Amino acid sequence: TVWHQADRYGVPKIAFVNKLDRLGANFHGTVRMVRERLGTTPLILQLPWGLEEDFKGVIDIVSMKAIEWSDDDLGISFQEADIPEDYAEEAHRYREKMIELLADNNDDIMERYLSEEEIDIQSIRRAIRQATIKLALVPIYCGAALRNKGIQPLLDGIVEFLPSPLDVPPVKGINPKTKESETRSATVKESFSSLAFKVAMDQGRKMTYLRIYSGVMRQGSTIYNTTKNIIERAARVMRMHANKRERIDQA
Incomplete structure (x- = not known):
């Protein structure tokens, strides 16, 4: 739940x-x-x-x-x-x-x-x-x-x-390459890190909802998917407002 x-x-x-x-x-x-x-x-x-x-x-x-x-x-x-x-x-x-x-x-x-x-x-x-x-x-x-x-x-x-x-402590995670624990603070100066908590289909395209913990994601940038061990591209970046969306350049 x-x-x-x-x-x-x-x-x-x-x-x-x-x-x-x-x-x-x-x-x-x-x-x-x-x-x-x-x-x-x-x-x-x-x-x-x-x-x-x-x-x-x-x-x-x-x-x-x-x-x-x-x-x-x-x-x-x-x-x-x-x-x-x-x-x-x-x-x-x-x-x-x-x-x-x-x-x-x-x-x-x-x-x-x-x-x-x-x-x-x-x-x-x-x-x-x-x-x-x-x-x-x-x-x-x-x-x-x-x-x-x-x-x-x-x-x-x-x-x-x-x-x-x-107000919350830096997020902790495991580097998939080194297998060592790392932390990320909530600042744009840190490397990008996020949690994909939902995937939905939208007009035949996959839409992934992210909770960003650090760094910046820009339209067209590439992201490393640690679960699938692949590189994915953020074709579009949108901010959701209930069932409406706003296209933005970065998040």
Whole structure:
């Protein structure tokens, strides 16, 4: 699965509990399955505000605000409000659990938690990012993607909590000729290295999806395929945007 592939390559993750507007939606049951079946420690950052046909939005337990999306424009617009009284107790309880999990993975949060100091939002966000990058915790968001409810905070979380290439250690690999271990840093000055994670046919041509770890690949350049022990040519280079593509000179 994609999850196990991410585990294999040490890729930090964020989870999104989707379809909370559907019949039978069960947020807490899904989070429990994430913990039990995927063997990870979920860090709940949001709670659903209503379920099934009553789903309105989310309760953000980092900012302690309720976020409601408009049904008039397919979730493009949203507004923050105070947490409804009937959700306040649950929100405070899960915020306490969130702080405890962060304290287990962050000395600064632990010290302030034990001293019963108020922990500011920026410190919480930094601790979430650190724990996510070191694979200790998986932030949990929720919403209803078809109606665009919960998508904006999820995208913000991806930007804020997941690492840039500079935040992770250099990638390690085996030189197929020398059989010795080598590393590549995320810089264009290094030799080119990448992982081909998907191959698809497009109008009779083979399209290979790459995750580039170092260096630069230019249109027309040649690449050594270590799996097949052959040299291949990058006839075209494209940047994918969902089901659309943009032709570029180099990547």
